[in-house]
Amino acid sequence: MSLMPPPLAILAELTHRCPLRCPYCSNPVELARAREELSTEEWIELLRQAAALGVLQVHLSGGEPTARKDLERIVLAARELGIYTNLITSAVLLDRARVDALAAAGLDHVQISFQDAEAQSADRIGGFSGGHEKKRAVAGFVRAAGMPLTANLVVHRQNLDRLGAMIGMAAEMGARRIEVAHVQYYGWGLVNRAALVPTRGQVAAADAVVAEARARLEGRAVIDYVVPDYYARRPKPCMGGWARQFLTVTPTGKVLPCHAADSLPGLRFDSIRERPLAEIWESSEAFRRFRGTDWMPEPCRSCDRREMDWGGCRCQAFALVGDAAATDPACGLSPHHGRIAALAARESEEGADAFLYRSFATVAEARGAAALTRDRARPEAAARPAPG
Amino acid sequence: MTEQPVIGEASVPRFPRGVRLQYNAQRQHWMVQAPERVFIPDEVALAVLQRVDGRTSISAMVDTLARDYAAPREVIRDDVLELLRDLARKGVITA
Numbered sequence: 001m002s003l004m005p006p007p008l009a010i011l012a013e014l015t016h017r018c019p020l021r022c023p024y025c026s027n028p029v030e031l032a033r034a035r036e037e038l039s040t041e042e043w044i045e046l047l048r049q050a051a052a053l054g055v056l057q058v059h060l061s062g063g064e065p066t067a068r069k070d071l072e073r074i075v076l077a078a079r080e081l082g083i084y085t086n087l088i089t090s091a092v093l094l095d096r097a098r099v100d101a102l103a104a105a106g107l108d109h110v111q112i113s114f115q116d117a118e119a120q121s122a123d124r125i126g127g128f129s130g131g132h133e134k135k136r137a138v139a140g141f142v143r144a145a146g147m148p149l150t151a152n153l154v155v156h157r158q159n160l161d162r163l164g165a166m167i168g169m170a171a172e173m174g175a176r177r178i179e180v181a182h183v184q185y186y187g188w189g190l191v192n193r194a195a196l197v198p199t200r201g202q203v204a205a206a207d208a209v210v211a212e213a214r215a216r217l218e219g220r221a222v223i224d225y226v227v228p229d230y231y232a233r234r235p236k237p238c239m240g241g242w243a244r245q246f247l248t249v250t251p252t253g254k255v256l257p258c259h260a261a262d263s264l265p266g267l268r269f270d271s272i273r274e275r276p277l278a279e280i281w282e283s284s285e286a287f288r289r290f291r292g293t294d295w296m297p298e299p300c301r302s303c304d305r306r307e308m309d310w311g312g313c314r315c316q317a318f319a320l321v322g323d324a325a326a327t328d329p330a331c332g333l334s335p336h337h338g339r340i341a342a343l344a345a346r347e348s349e350e351g352a353d354a355f356l357y358r359s360f361a362t363v364a365e366a367r368g369a370a371a372l373t374r375d376r377a378r379p380e381a382a383a384r385p386a387p388g
Numbered sequence: 389m390t391e392q393p394v395i396g397e398a399s400v401p402r403f404p405r406g407v408r409l410q411y412n413a414q415r416q417h418w419m420v421q422a423p424e425r426v427f428i429p430d431e432v433a434l435a436v437l438q439r440v441d442g443r444t445s446i447s448a449m450v451d452t453l454a455r456d457y458a459a460p461r462e463v464i465r466d467d468v469l470e471l472l473r474d475l476a477r478k479g480v481i482t483a
Contacts, residue, residue: 056421056426108421147405148479150424177479
């Protein structure tokens, strides 16, 4: 038994393939191809190592995890190892028979994402015609199979005004958990930020909608609410702190402290094809880089919240300030905070609504857009706070 | 989703699908695993949850616990009902 407590959960990105093209996808802008993906045996070996390490839950995600034909075998293996299995799915590739097969394999819980309360808008946002109705049908199959359902409602400027209707829809389909998640602005979300970032007024209205729904649904459904941190005063404790509770395994076996960490320059991430999971968790350079509080610059270093929010999000610090070791500019104490909040307010008021959809083909375009976004967000000469 | 019925002594609690009580060897703790959540029961909660099997009524559980802990039955009953009602609100048990 080592000194570092084991991770609670693993996000297993089984594939980057997905029929949806959501413009805020959390996958990296550069997507892995099918032929590079870990095999069934490699995923099962990873789960074995995870169970030995003390991992309690696995989130089977993607891309769209049901694009993998071996998903049932992976679920079965996880259950046999005593790992709790969550399926994070868009649901559009599922039918009743496959839902029943996954239930039979021992799947513990299903989370389905919804893009809006209205089919036309939902299908436009997801870039997939007929998706919304499909999702609603599959939610019914999940409940009929007796599995608990979470509805994941991804919100942003173009659907936030219908949040009340979205929550109503989720409760009606029997979701016991409802996640209201504001888009996070890295990867594709950063590329499309101008089309997604909500106005301050919308965020205030959404806060009230959530408070009212929580009271109304007490005892029937729990609402988890992820606030949009461009408008926050303090940053979110991203991942519960870098490399403290969670890890992500990419489709090709790269092990990351969070799903967006691959966007950070200068960090080398190990692969489970090359190193045992326990060793990566304990001692890989990338995991140790921002673990704990030693890496922190001011104002984090002397802040009494340093072990509450752990300095916020490294990917956001890099995306907005150009320095992964900077205080998350979502924090009001960051010297960059005012500029970020003003930028969000300005973009939200300008009201651009065109999306650059996620795809394998638009990498160059998306990269260009990401660079542009970063440049707009950065101060003239990228004044970086000196670490520590 | 329907409203949870009020839990009383005659109720027979069980874990719904997607919730289970499990021992974790690395942490040397019993844990309740639920959708994207993990609860660590304290000693009292654990004593109750280990008797949740979908067959035993709360009344029978209270009898056993009162005997095992040599405590007044009504005190145990109130504690058990309060705990299980709270867990039912969170969706951790049903009855």
